[in-house]
Amino acid sequence: LGDVYKRQGLDVEVHPISGLIYIVGSTSSESTSDRFLGIVNLNTGIVTNVGSMGDAVASFTFTSDGTLYAVTGDGATDSEELYTVNVTDGSMTFVLALGNGDDGEGIVYNPNDGLLYHSSQDTIETIDPVSLIITAVTSGSDIAEITGMGYNSSDPNGGLFVIDRSEDLYTVSPLGVVTLILDDILGESGEYRGLTLAPPPAAIPSVSIYGLL
Numbered sequence: 001l002g003d004v005y006k007r008q009g010l011d012v013e014v015h016p017i018s019g020l021i022y023i024v025g026s027t028s029s030e031s032t033s034d035r036f037l038g039i040v041n042l043n044t045g046i047v048t049n050v051g052s053m054g055d056a057v058a059s060f061t062f063t064s065d066g067t068l069y070a071v072t073g074d075g076a077t078d079s080e081e082l083y084t085v086n087v088t089d090g091s092m093t094f095v096l097a098l099g100n101g102d103d104g105e106g107i108v109y110n111p112n113d114g115l116l117y118h119s120s121q122d123t124i125e126t127i128d129p130v131s132l133i134i135t136a137v138t139s140g141s142d143i144a145e146i147t148g149m150g151y152n153s154s155d156p157n158g159g160l161f162v163i164d165r166s167e168d169l170y171t172v173s174p175l176g177v178v179t180l181i182l183d184d185i186l187g188e189s190g191e192y193r194g195l196t197l198a199p200p201p202a203a204i205p206s207v208s209i210y211g212l213l
Contacts, residue, residue, distance in 0.1 A: 011023065011057075011059045011060055011148070012040070013060060014062070015062055015066060015087070016062050016063075016064055016065075017065075017066045018066075021039065021040040021042060022038065022039055022040070022060075022062075022068070022087070023037075023039075023047065024036070024038075024059075024070070025038065025047075034052055034053070034054065034055065034056065035052070035053040035056055035057040036049055036050070036051065036052055036053065037049075037051055037053055037085065037087070038050055050087065050088070050089065050090045051088075051089040051090030051091065052090055052091075053070065053085065053090045053091070053092055054091065054092055055072050055076045055077050055078055056072055056073050056076035056077070056079075057070045057071070057072055057073070057076075057083075057092075058071055058072060058073030058076075058105035059071050059105055059106040059107045059108075059148075059149065060085060060107065061107050061108045061109045061116065061149075062109060063111075063114075063116075063129065064109070064111045066087075067084060067129075068084065068085040068087055069082060069083065069084055069085070069095070069107060069109070069116060069129070070082075070083045070084075070085050070092060071083070071098065071105045071106070071107045072105065073105045074105065078094075080097070080098040080099050080120065081094060081095075081096070081097050081098060082094075082095040082096040082097075082098060082107070082118075082127065083095055096127070096132050098118060098120070098134075105118075105119065105120055106118070106119035106120075106146050106147070106148060106149040107119070108149035108150060108151050108160070109151065110151050110153075110159070111151070111153045112153055113126075113174075114128075115127065116128075116129055117137070117149060117151070117160060119149055119162065120146075121145055121146070122138075122143045122145075122146070123136075123138070124136075124137040124138045124146075124160075124172060124176070125137055137172065137174070137175075137176045138172060138177075138178060143162060143164050143170055143178060145164060146162050146163070146164050146165075147163055147164060147165055148162065148163040149161070149162050149163075150162075159171075160172040160173075160174075166184070167184050168180060168182065168183050168184065169182035
């Protein structure tokens with residue numbers, strides 16, 4: 001994906017309005033405590049560098065109106081915090097300190113209930129982006145450290161997908177019921193980072209799942 005993201009890609013999301021695919025990653029030449037926002041061209045694999053995010057972002061997500069939220073990881077200078085991100089230059093604005101759970105920070109937006117879903121280790125909670133009220137969803141499940149979260153808004157059963165460090169893919173219901181749907185996804189070695197669900201080409205009536213390996 002080019003020099004800027006050669007070191008590590010950490011999350012991938014599709015802009016709900018423009019359809020552009022954004023990633024967050026670190027570089028081979030910059031400190032691992034910083035992250036860069038980029039836009040991916042799927043036809044060429046080229047990443048356009050938008051700008052530095054200023055700290056070790058672990059995951060990000062778009063809301064329906066195109067607002068980009070990000071959460072910093074446990075290795076960040078200011079760890080486990082929620083921010084909004086300027087998509088034109090990558091700069092971040094503090095929103096809320098988090099702190100539940102342990103390693104494995106993730107975040108995804110649910111367009112059906114208007115809430116942000118935040119993961120930390122095996123803990124999942126919701127964040128109301130207006131009131132900033134946090135509500136527990138599940139904790140202490142069989143999920144290992146969560147490394148990616150995605151949401152399928154057309155799924156009547158909740159639509160929350162998570163992938164963990166063991167490369168297992170799960171669904172999580174609004175009541176916190178965890179269901180394993182794929183064990184050792186794709187059988188690939190390595191560790192998946194980031195997860196997003198996006199409409200496929202019009203000829204394929206399903207949902208495409210994108211991740212970073």
